[in-house]
Amino acid sequence: MELLAPAGNMDKLKMALLYGADAVYLGGKSFGLRAFSDNFSLEEMEDAVRYAHGLGKKVHVTVNIFPHNADLNGLPEYLTSLRDIHVDAVLIADPGIFSLARQIVPDLPVHISTQANVTNWASAKFWHDAGAKRVVMAREVSLKDVKAIHDKVPVELEGFVHGAMCISYSGRCLLSNYFTENRDSNRGQCVQCCRFKYNVVEEKRPGQYFPVMEDERGTYIFNSKDLCLLPYLPDLYDAGLCSLKIEGRMKSVHYVATVVKVYRQAIDAYERDPEHFRVLPEWVEELEKISHRPYTRGFSVSRPTEADQVYSHSSNTQTHEFIGLVRSYDAERKLALIEQRNHFKVGQTVEFLQPKGRLVRCAVRRILDEDGQDLDAARHAQQVVAVPVDEPLEAYSMMRREMKNHA
Missing domain, CATH: 2.40.30.10 (Translation factors)
Structure with a gap:
């Protein structure tokens, strides 16, 4: 099982790998969905690849925006540069970018981003037949459905196990576009409008704000709890995943290192003795120490309910x-x-x-x-x-x- 960690900058990359990640995913200065992360220049990316490969570990690069025509300028040269610095894979969501990558850098492994919303075996088969090495499951897929896909399609499957959840379908959100000017969440500039406080305004009474719930603070109706699938580690193996992914390229060094170490210890414990595996209290305690929202199991074993949202505030907690x-x-x-x-x-x-x-x-x-x-x-x-x-x-x-x- 691969443990895949976020790397928003070089410091976070080093900490993720030193604390036990097998691979990291990161973004360049363009073509990725985290425009407000520090991100990597090509020179920095080359240093990152050299450092990771020196430890026998891997680097995956996000090229997962949904581009408009102008966004494609420079893409062929960028893909060629990624190949030349020996990144281990690129994450792609858009069919056009996928097609260009297969033409320009056919030997560079392509992983299909969660943004592509793969929720069924036919979709996974389509990408596999087109040449994708790996598919990152949409967050809306249950582990039961992941196993069904694994049984039908000979493609690597990767799944998120920890971190922030999105109210929209695997991140395909337009709230940022409506609330801000030229801040397209599907082109890397999301301002996390789902974390804003919302009230109701009736059209004939402008300026009068009515809380959606009876609470003087208003409500945060789009504000999902954070994903934590640590208790379901055996089920993640049984489902056929080959890589467990931690969200958080914009999170702190403390967050990345702590989460990586917990999941590293859990994976190692499970693989030593699957029959007697149990989640240790100290692992759970560690995950409470970092900045996070209350935890949820997401869509893994059942559909989320109203209990999987945080309605009263958008701030994180940590000990x-x-x-x-x-x-x-x-x-x-x-x-x-x-x-x-x-x-x-x-x-x-x-x-x-x-x-x-x-x-x-x-x-x-x-x-x-x-x-x-x-x-x-x-x-x-x-x-x-x-x-x-x-x-x-x-x-x-x-x-x-x-x-x-x-x-």
């Missing part, structure tokens, strides 16, 4: 915040060299999430600056400090603090 990144550990002096990412001070209780090792909890007894002088706090952005930690820590471990302890 912990990312405050530092471990650069290195001095085993002789038992000091962790930490790059500050948020204010922390002496006396606070913190924990370290490691790429491979166990979770380490301790109190901040001292903070030393680069000259070895004691500080009462690490106040400055990306300030490098040393903190005594008795247990060895891996480089790229994330230092976190429970949010209620932030004083």
Whole structure:
């Protein structure tokens, strides 16, 4: 089973791979559906491919907009460049882009994006017969239907298992077009209108806003809960998926690393002993620490109900915040060299999430600056400090603090 993680920039790519992803998906400066992510220039993408391949891992690139004529300008050269820097696959939704890719770079594997809305075996067969290597299932497909597709069509199947859900059909939304000027969600510029607060206005009473529900805050009628299929890992295997995909190219480094590590541990545990697999409480706890909406199982085993929406607010919840990144550990002096990412001070209780090792909890007894002088706090952005930690820590471990302890 491949674990596929989002990479909004090079830092997130590195963390995803170090924390256990087998592959990452990312976008270039054009032709992808996340225009507001940092995204990669071709030079940065080449560095990313080189880094991932050095770890024996893969890079998939999104070319999944629904283009208008003008959007096709430069596409042949872009596809050729992706081939030349040796990306492992491109994700495509539009038949026109697919056709051009098959003509221009016939040896470059094509994965059919979830935006193509593949919900049945006939559609999957169409893409397979046309030359697609993999099909990413629409989020609206149940695991029962995924298995039926797997049994009928000899094509790789990929499915989303964690992250934000969309009120529209696998992301095909026009709300952004209506509420903003020239912000087409199907061409990479969605402003997430589904997270806005909505009220009703009656045409003969302009300016009078009536809540859709009896709530003084209004309601968020399009605001889906976040997907989490960790409890259904055995079912994901049984359905015939070959790749489990995490949403979140615009999410934080903390989010990407935490989710990747949880699913990495779960996949490894299942593959070691499928018969006795169970979801560990510490995995569930980890997924609560990151910024997220309440979780839902989406369409995986039944149709969503009103309980799968969040009607009262659009803000996320989380229990912990990312405050530092471990650069290195001095085993002789038992000091962790930490790059500050948020204010922390002496006396606070913190924990370290490691790429491979166990979770380490301790109190901040001292903070030393680069000259070895004691500080009462690490106040400055990306300030490098040393903190005594008795247990060895891996480089790229994330230092976190429970949010209620932030004083």
